[in-house]
Amino acid sequence: GARHxxxxxxxxxxxxxxxxxxxxxxxxxxxxxxxxGIGIAKTFIHLDLRPESEKVCFLYD
Known part of the structure; x- marks a missing residue:
């Protein structure tokens, strides 16, 4: 996974x-x-509690 x-x-x-x-x-x-933080993939959803100032929604390949 990612280092951070x-x-x-x-x-x-x-x-x-x-x-x-x-x-x-x-x-x-x-x-x-x-x-x-919301990440969208075909078989799963990633959710995280990052600060509101860093709010993001992203797609996985």
């Missing part, structure tokens, strides 16, 4: 979700739950 990964500090989680409807539900609710 949010996972290493216990501030991130990857959630397996191969179903696109489930991914949409998770993405819609992630911000409401305080997640400021």
């Amino acid at each position: 990964s949010w996972h290493l500090n216990g501030l991130a989680v990857d959630i397996a979700c191969p179903d696109s409807n489930l991914r949409i539900d998770i993405i819609r609710n992630a911000g409401k739950l305080g997640f400021n």
Whole structure:
């Protein structure tokens, strides 16, 4: 993984979700739950608790 990964500090989680409807539900609710980092892949969603000033949404290849 990345050297400065949010996972290493216990501030991130990857959630397996191969179903696109489930991914949409998770993405819609992630911000409401305080997640400021959202990564979207075909089979999982990455969520992290980075500071709000660093808010980001990104796609995995």
